[in-house]
Amino acid sequence: MIRCLVVAAALLASAHALAADTLKMAVTTSFHNSGLSDVLLPEIAKETGLEVQLIVVGTGQAIRLGEAGDVDAILVHSRKAEDAFVNGGFGTHRREIMYNDFVLVGPSDDPAGIAGAETATAALTALAGAKAPFASRGDDSGTHKKERALWEAANISDEMRTPDWYNEAGAGMGATLNTAAGLAAYVLTDRASWLNFGNKQSLTLLFWGDPVLFNQYAFLPVSPTKHPHVKHDLALKLEGWLTSPRAAELINGYTLNGEPLFTFNAR
Numbered sequence: 001m002i003r004c005l006v007v008a009a010a011l012l013a014s015a016h017a018l019a020a021d022t023l024k025m026a027v028t029t030s031f032h033n034s035g036l037s038d039v040l041l042p043e044i045a046k047e048t049g050l051e052v053q054l055i056v057v058g059t060g061q062a063i064r065l066g067e068a069g070d071v072d073a074i075l076v077h078s079r080k081a082e083d084a085f086v087n088g089g090f091g092t093h094r095r096e097i098m099y100n101d102f103v104l105v106g107p108s109d110d111p112a113g114i115a116g117a118e119t120a121t122a123a124l125t126a127l128a129g130a131k132a133p134f135a136s137r138g139d140d141s142g143t144h145k146k147e148r149a150l151w152e153a154a155n156i157s158d159e160m161r162t163p164d165w166y167n168e169a170g171a172g173m174g175a176t177l178n179t180a181a182g183l184a185a186y187v188l189t190d191r192a193s194w195l196n197f198g199n200k201q202s203l204t205l206l207f208w209g210d211p212v213l214f215n216q217y218a219f220l221p222v223s224p225t226k227h228p229h230v231k232h233d234l235a236l237k238l239e240g241w242l243t244s245p246r247a248a249e250l251i252n253g254y255t256l257n258g259e260p261l262f263t264f265n266a267r
Helices: 002-020 029-033 036-048 059-068 079-087 120-130 142-153 173-183 191-195 232-242 245-253
Strands: 022-028 051-057 073-076 095-107 134-136 166-168 186-190 203-207 214-221
Touching (some): 022 029, 022 232, 029 036, 029 051, 029 191, 051 059, 073 232, 079 142, 079 214, 095 191, 134 173, 142 186, 186 191
Parallel strands (some): 022 051, 022 073
Antiparallel strands (some): 073 214, 095 186
16 A cells, blocks of 8 residues: 555656646747747757647737736747737746748749839838739738738838738738738748748749848746746746757758758847
8 A cells, every 4th residue: 555655646746747847838830830849849858858838829829828827938029019018017028039031922923023122111012002912911920910010111001901902811821821822922921931831833032131021039938926827937947948059059050951040149
């Protein structure tokens, strides 16, 4: 009997330890679609003992999960929304991890002529002027937030983006790229998702390089003050690894056809 109790206690302790080393992190579809998570998660488990369970959603939904205390941390890419999350007391702080850029892709014949544009504003103005088919994520993701900010900067209102050319997919980056491929439409995407996308059909990379297309990813632990049940200690442990030299090596070394998908810039 004593032996059985000892074994049962050991099993319970083991199960508790396993549970204690598991945390939930909401991440963007663009990050997940890039394939980088498949590289990082096994190394995180190996080096820290953490099992990171990913909830793959758009930035808007990731932030709402954090606000509700349904995850322990978020990894997203929309600075304005991130600042509001921290300022609202839902996150303890914001830590930059890595970046890439947004790009505009579209049909190779480029009917709107955006390849010759000097700025993102000029490119979107040309798109709207030509009423060229455009596929938007339409899902309150970080990419969608960036797209809306770019249209606003170009003075092209919601009312001007009419359904005869502007198509809202209401989906993740992969599904939206598929929509664009099927419609031979233009689309704003992060570079990593584009490089990892296999169904390009007539789509090609047409515009990039404007500084406004910079795409920063940040890690935000959910506040234990707001939600005492969150595993804040494990979130900090994960943050320590994500900002480590090993993470830098893996992130900077992750390439596709020789092209890097992200650049590590944690400090």
